[in-house]
Amino acid sequence: MFESRIAADHLTVTTVEGFPPEIDVLSAHNLSGHGFLRAAWFGAGITGTGRTLLIRRGGADTDAVLAAIPTVNFGPAIARARKVPGSYWPLRGALIASDCSVFELAHALDHRAARALGPVWRVGPARCDDPGIAVLIDAAQLAGWTVLSRPAGTSWVIDLDQARRDGWPRASTAKRLAKAERRLASLGTVAWRHVRGDGWNDDVLAELAAVEAASWIARTTDGSGAKFMSPAKRAQWRGALADPVLAQNLCATLLTIDGRTVAFSFDLDDGPVQYGIAGTYVSELGKYEIGKLANYRAVTDSIADGQSLMDLGAGDSGYKTQMGAVKGYDMADLLFVHSRTAAQVLARVWGKAVRGPGLIDNVPRGLVHG
Structure with a gap:
C-alpha cells in the first residue's frame, strides 16, 4: 500500500498495489450491474504493475467501499498512461457503488492519491448508456479531467x-x-x-x-x-x-x-x-x-x-x-486526460471531448478540492 492516504470530509482515498478483495465486494452491488468485474478478472494475465484506487466512506471498513478503479500500465512507459484491464470483451469498467454520488467520486479523483491513475487513463470498451460510466465521466470532469471518446462499435x-x-x-x-x-x-x-x-x-x-x-x-x-x-x-x-x-x-x-x-x-x-x-x-x-x-x-x-x-x-x-x-447499444473507448493541453493534442488522434449527462453543467469548476 502506498503512503498516499487522504481523508477529505467523510472520505478516505487509498492507492493499493494489485487488486484487493474490496473489488469483489463491489462486484456484487455496482451501478453498472457487472458481477464479473472481480479481482481475478482484472488480474488475469496482466503485464506491468497493477494498482487500484479505492474510495471509502469513513475509515477502513471494507463494507463502506464506494468505488474501485483498477489500472495497469498502458502504452510507452515514458507516457505513464494506465488503463482499466480485463479481456477486451465483455466490457471494461471501474466499480462504483450504487450509493456513491458524483461529488464523492469527484473528490476522490481530485485527491493526490488519484495521481496513481497517471496523467492519462483509459476505460473501454464501455457502454454509452452505462449509469456507472455516466457517473464516472461527470465526476472526472468535475475534478478537472477531460474525457475523450471514440466509437467502439454497436453491440448485437x-x-x-x-x-x-x-x-x-x-x-x-x-x-x-x-x-x-x-x-x-x-x-x-x-x-x-x-x-x-x-x-x-x-x-x-x-x-x-x-x-x-x-x-x-x-x-x-x-x-x-x-x-x-x-x-x-x-x-x-x-x-x-x-x-x-x-x-x-x-x-x-x-x-x-x-x-x-x-x-x-x-x-x-x-x-x-x-x-x-x-x-x-x-x-x-x-x-x-x-x-x-x-x-x-x-x-x-x-x-x-x-x-x-x-x-x-x-x-x-x-x-x-x-x-x-x-x-x-453503442460503445465507446474513453480516455481520461488530466492536462487540458495534452487533451487537445490527443483529441486529434483519439476523439472529441465529451460531456456527462448534464449533472455538472451548472457546477463551477474548482468546486472540488482535495
Whole structure:
C-alpha cells in the first residue's frame, strides 16, 4: 500500500498495489450491474504493475467501499498512461457503488492519491448508456479531467425471453440444423458438452486452443485475436478460472465428433445477461455448418440456464442477424486526460471531448478540492 492516504470530509482515498478483495465486494452491488468485474478478472494475465484506487466512506471498513478503479500500465512507459484491464470483451469498467454520488467520486479523483491513475487513463470498451460510466465521466470532469471518446462499435443482442416464449429455434431453422447434424453424423459419433464451474481444467482449455489452431483464425490472421491458442492466453484464463465465482460464470458449449472437439462457443454469464466472448470451428469441416450448430446450441443452453439476454458484441452482423439479433447499444473507448493541453493534442488522434449527462453543467469548476 502506498503512503498516499487522504481523508477529505467523510472520505478516505487509498492507492493499493494489485487488486484487493474490496473489488469483489463491489462486484456484487455496482451501478453498472457487472458481477464479473472481480479481482481475478482484472488480474488475469496482466503485464506491468497493477494498482487500484479505492474510495471509502469513513475509515477502513471494507463494507463502506464506494468505488474501485483498477489500472495497469498502458502504452510507452515514458507516457505513464494506465488503463482499466480485463479481456477486451465483455466490457471494461471501474466499480462504483450504487450509493456513491458524483461529488464523492469527484473528490476522490481530485485527491493526490488519484495521481496513481497517471496523467492519462483509459476505460473501454464501455457502454454509452452505462449509469456507472455516466457517473464516472461527470465526476472526472468535475475534478478537472477531460474525457475523450471514440466509437467502439454497436453491440448485437438476442432477447432470450422472447425466444423462450416464441420457441427456439424457429421450426424451419430447427429443421435445417437437424439436417446439418445428421450430415455430420456420417463422420462419426456427434456429441455436445457444456462446461462450467468445476468442469474447467487445463485439458478443456487445450481443446479450445486446438480448435482455434485448426480454424480460419490460424490460417488467415496473425492469431492475435485467438483466445486460447497461445500459452499466455490460456494462462490468462486459468487465472480468471481460479476464482470459483468466475469459473461458474464462464461456460463453454463444445461440439465433438468421436471425442474430438471441432467447434465451440465460449460465453460469460453476468446476472440475466450472457456475453458471447468467442467461438470458432475447424476449417476442414466448415461445409458441415458446425460453426452455426455451435452458435445455436449456445443460445439453447443459455435459454435453458434461464438467461434473459444474449449479448454478442460488435462486428460481423451477418450471422448475428440471422440468429435474430438486433442492435442493442453503442460503445465507446474513453480516455481520461488530466492536462487540458495534452487533451487537445490527443483529441486529434483519439476523439472529441465529451460531456456527462448534464449533472455538472451548472457546477463551477474548482468546486472540488482535495
